[in-house]
Amino acid sequence: MPNNQKALVQIGEAAAQTDLSLRTLRHWDDVGLVRPSARSNGGFRMYSQADIKRIQVIKSMKPLALSLAEIQELLGLIESADAQGVESRKLERRVRHYMDRTRVCIARLNRDLDYATELLEILAAAAPTKG
Amino acid sequence: MPNNQKALVQIGEAAAQTDLSLRTLRHWDDVGLVRPSARSNGGFRMYSQADIKRIQVIKSMKPLALSLAEIQELLGLIESADAQGVESRKLERRVRHYMDRTRVCIARLNRDLDYATELLEILAAAAPTKG
DNA sequence: TTGCTCCTCACGTCACGTGAGGTGGC
DNA sequence: TTGCTCCTCACGTCACGTGAGGTGGC
Numbered sequence: 001m002p003n004n005q006k007a008l009v010q011i012g013e014a015a016a017q018t019d020l021s022l023r024t025l026r027h028w029d030d031v032g033l034v035r036p037s038a039r040s041n042g043g044f045r046m047y048s049q050a051d052i053k054r055i056q057v058i059k060s061m062k063p064l065a066l067s068l069a070e071i072q073e074l075l076g077l078i079e080s081a082d083a084q085g086v087e088s089r090k091l092e093r094r095v096r097h098y099m100d101r102t103r104v105c106i107a108r109l110n111r112d113l114d115y116a117t118e119l120l121e122i123l124a125a126a127a128p129t130k131g
Numbered sequence: 132m133p134n135n136q137k138a139l140v141q142i143g144e145a146a147a148q149t150d151l152s153l154r155t156l157r158h159w160d161d162v163g164l165v166r167p168s169a170r171s172n173g174g175f176r177m178y179s180q181a182d183i184k185r186i187q188v189i190k191s192m193k194p195l196a197l198s199l200a201e202i203q204e205l206l207g208l209i210e211s212a213d214a215q216g217v218e219s220r221k222l223e224r225r226v227r228h229y230m231d232r233t234r235v236c237i238a239r240l241n242r243d244l245d246y247a248t249e250l251l252e253i254l255a256a257a258a259p260t261k262g
Numbered sequence: 263t264t265g266c267t268c269c270t271c272a273c274g275t276c277a278c279g280t281g282a283g284g285t286g287g288c
Numbered sequence: 289t290t291g292c293t294c295c296t297c298a299c300g301t302c303a304c305g306t307g308a309g310g311t312g313g314c
Binding site: 081110117 | 192209213230234236237249253254257258
């Protein structure tokens with residue numbers, strides 16, 4: 001089965017599948033957040049399905065208001081924890097730190113939702129005729 | 132009652148009451164989003180309670196992913212609608228445009244919440260010992 | 263006069279956006 | 289050979305952060 005070979009896609013496909021810009025994927029490559037698994041002879045970035053999965057995970061972490069560097073650290077922590085179990089106290093402290101931030105973020109998202117809903121009502125009042 | 136006079140506060144108080152940085156308030160002043168009602172003789176920004184209310188409204192609009200210029204336009208639209216009713220078709224079109232964006236944003240916030248909750252579970256699995 | 267708060271530049275930062283000029287590969 | 293996709297600079301942008309150097313006002 002040669003479908004292992006075919007699983008590599010160019011940056012355009014990766015961008016389409018993840019709904020991100022080419023520039024964003026190139027930037028994430030530059031800072032080391034998602035390095036494509038391979039390059040073609042001509043230097044084209046070639047993304048594997050695992051790469052795309054990682055991109056989607058990162059995309060889903062964006063609303064947490066973490067910097068790219070923090071996302072990178074957090075992904076590394078999760079990987080280490082998966083690989084070796086939680087043996088290091090330092091690792092556990094960092095993970096707990098990010099759990100706290102995630103909880104804060106969830107609270108903020110809930111407030112944001114309330115505000116957005118309220119704004120929608122205000123706008124509806126400002127444009128009452130049915131569209 | 133001279134409490135009308137006393138209702139003006141300096142930028143530090145305004146920042147404390149809204150939980151924003153001095154720099155943010157100065158920036159919003161620079162771009163014309165929130166101009167303090169007055170300046171002291173020495174040039175200090177003096178914010179009224181109405182100013183602070185406006186700041187809080189704007190702060191609550193930040194999660195909608197609007198630019199400061201768009202927030203400014205939207206606030207202007209709501210004011211016009213309040214003042215003259217919805218007489219202009221153009222005004223109504225813009226308001227509806229922002230309603231759509233708000234709906235999109237609400238959908239995104241809900242997805243973000245799901246992701247954040249999921250991440251919290253992943254992190255909890257990575258740091259299972261009780262803190 | 264001392265402190266604390268405020269002021270205006272003005273450069274730095276983060277995460278990209280946006281061309282410019284050039285090449286890969288079917 | 290033509291198109292479309294991709295490449296690397298490199299400057300621009302948005303919303304501020306962060307000093308530098310100086311002043312207001314109780």
